[in-house]
Amino acid sequence: MTQSAARASSALPAAIRRPIPRLARAGAALHTFVARGHLWGVAAVTAATALLQGAFEVQQYHRFRLGAYDLVIFDQAIRNYAHGHPPVSMFKNVHDAAQVAPDYTQPFSILGDHFSPILALLAPLYWIWNNPQVLLLAQAVLFALAVPSVWAFSRRALLRIAPPRSAAVGAYLVSATFGLCWPLQEATQAGFHEVAFFVPLSALMIERYQARKLGHAVACAVALLFVKEDMGYVVAAFGLLLLVTRRINGDPLDRAERRRYRIIGACLGAGGVAFAMAVLHLWIPAFGGRVGFYWYYGQLGPDMLGALKTVVTDPGTAYQVATQPEVKINTLYFLFWPYLYLSLASPLCLLAVPLLAERLFSDKPEHWTLDQHYNAFLAAILIMAAVDGLIRVVRGLSRVRPLRRLGSMPRFGLLVGARPWAAVAWPALILLFAVVITHTFPIRSVVNADQWTADSLTTAEAAATAVIPSGVCVEADDDIATHLSSRDQVILLDQVPRGCPWVVLQTAEPSYPLNDILSAVRRGDWLRENGYQLVFDQAKVYVYHQGPASITQSHGTAASIEKLGQENGNSG
Structure with missing residues (x-):
């Protein structure tokens, strides 16, 4: 640039010069796909995920395999949203009368059941098609919307150990694994639930955190609060993650960034817990619900404080509750082994702690098993944590001095190039696991022609x-x-x-x-x-x-x- 051009540029008003970098930052995520030629590839994986999950939902519906609990409850409530009425479900009002506070005289709203105002976003769909299937298809699309975040996160992480082409291939394999993972299959078979919104929001929150877009990540965390009342604990866990963060994707935070992460992390940690407690003790009763109706932790104590006291003062009892019966361990096994337990090597696994704790300590059998929608809350968290864990393990092994010396020998030269090799091999392996596991889960019926015909x-x-x-x-x-x-x-x-x-x-x-x-x-x-x-x-x-x-x-x-x-x- 010539000196005259530079002077002309500097003479531009600040209001004209500033929007240019802002637009560049706003389009950074899209640039990741477009500039590198991955827009159509990521779109194809996203569409395939939506098509697979949606086809399974429609098949189950037309074969009369989706129960009224909870599909009819959501259908009646969201239809009321669409007509400008409170989200009352006749189904819920009649069959869960014990849940309603004694002095409550109004029709029971699902807002007194769970804090899920985000469901109102689906109300306009009923203006297009007045049918419960609209919720099933919406859930399939929402699950699929997490794919771009999983892809972007995986590619950015794998670039630390592999060249761009290998990182992109590995990201596609990870995204396909996510779209096929068994927690999403089981959630699809269970009908529609609030988890439909949690999956894409949690994936986007983690991806934005990795991209060091803290404001975007915090916005996603705040949005999670409107998915369900217990999401406040997940937001608190994200605050804890920010507190312990020293590096992101291998790059250290400077002093100002670390201070900002600590402040925001402390606010999210305290605010998440406070929000969850306020919803439980103020919001739910205001809409006619009983505060302790969903308290499934009587083995630990009569309330939250009693349960926490037991966990701290009697860890033996807490461990026994969390591991008995054996089906709880079996569920943990199926959650972690398909990723070779690499999720445990990442601090992102902190986000899974409150979700796992509220299930393992519960005395409700539906919380322990594989065949419910609860596992889908962990789908994006665990696979993205596994990708991060892979990077940490591979880079950690490469720093071990004996292994470095061994890799320098001609006979063991493969170890020197193991890092880019792992960026494709591990995603290919977990995709193979996902395909094999699918044969034991109901979604295999989508490719069975006999399951599309009526008996x-x-x-x-x-x-x-x-x-x-x-x-x-x-x-x-x-x-x-x-x-x-x-x-x-x-x-x-x-x-x-x-x-x-x-x-x-x-x-x-x-x-x-x-x-x-x-x-x-x-x-x-x-x-x-x-x-x-x-x-x-x-x-x-x-x-x-x-x-x-x-x-x-x-x-x-x-x-x-x-x-x-x-x-x-x-x-x-």
Whole structure:
């Protein structure tokens, strides 16, 4: 640049000169994909992940394999959001009455169940398609939106031990592994849950942290607070991570950066815990929920302080609770071994501690197993921690003096080039593990042509839903209820008669909460004995109807239906 050009440039007003670097920083992430020719590659992996998860969701839905808990609850609540009403779920209001505070007289909102206001973002989807499947497809897309963050994080990390081409290949393999990982498969099979938002936000938070964009990472952490009430502890763990951070991606923080990380880390640590406690003790009761309804830690103490006291003063008991029964260890094994336990070598694993602790110390069996959505909260954290752990292990081994001397020998020269080799070999190995594991998990049905055709039970269940008219109150089998939620006032068929004029049940296989066929048979006998007429019978699927004349003779059920309609007038 000539001196005159330089003087002309310096004479520009600051307001004109400043936006240029700001725009460059704002487009840095996009530049990573576009300038290096990876935009379409990353988009392809993202689309493949969304297609795989979405296809599995749709297949399970049309085969009547997605239960009403919790899909119908979210469907009714978010549909109310879409119509400008509070997120009341008739399903939740009827079947979880014990959760509601005694003096609460309003219809029970899901905001009194869990603090998940972020779900309101999905309400506009119901303006396009009024169907529970819209939530399933949205979850598939949200899971897939974590792929670009996983790719960018992995490539940036692998560049520390490999040239750009090898790092990019390794990043693609890691991203494909994430899209296929079994925690996402199990979350998909479980229907829709708040974890749909946690997965992309947690991945973006970690990637932005690695990119040293602290403001972006903090924004993601704050957004996590609106996913669920216990996310405050994850945010606190992220604050702890900032407190202990000395280097990021191998580069040390300067003194000013370290001070800023400490201050923000302390604020997130204290603020996350305070926010979680405030939601539990102030927000949840304000919307009619009981404070201790979800306290599953009675083995440690009656409340949070009691549990913490037990963990500190009696670690033996805490260890026994966390490791018994053996299924808890089995779940930990499946979470860590597919990445060869490298997640444990990274400080990013701190983010998984509160999520694992609230499950291992719990006395609720659903928290311990593989076949629930809870493992998906760890999906992005553990695979990104494993990539970081790989870099730390490989670079650490390269500094060991005996290994360096061994690598200098011609016979063991492979050790000298092991670092770029590991950037592709390890991701290829974990992708192989993910493919092999898939054969033991339900998502394999996506590539099975027979699973896309209806069997006799599925055909009968679909025909039964066609018999029931729109706009009526119906007590439905857990799997069938999801197909009626968009057009009827659906509540779950259980042992307690609710007085709805329409009832659909099946005795072909056990179904929650009638967990044995005999209970379902007895329920059908009760219906016939109390004035219900059998109007559909196919493949052990039955539809019963009670006309207006006989409703008034059956334990005051007409009044109970009217009460349900008044209390849940906004439930869609």
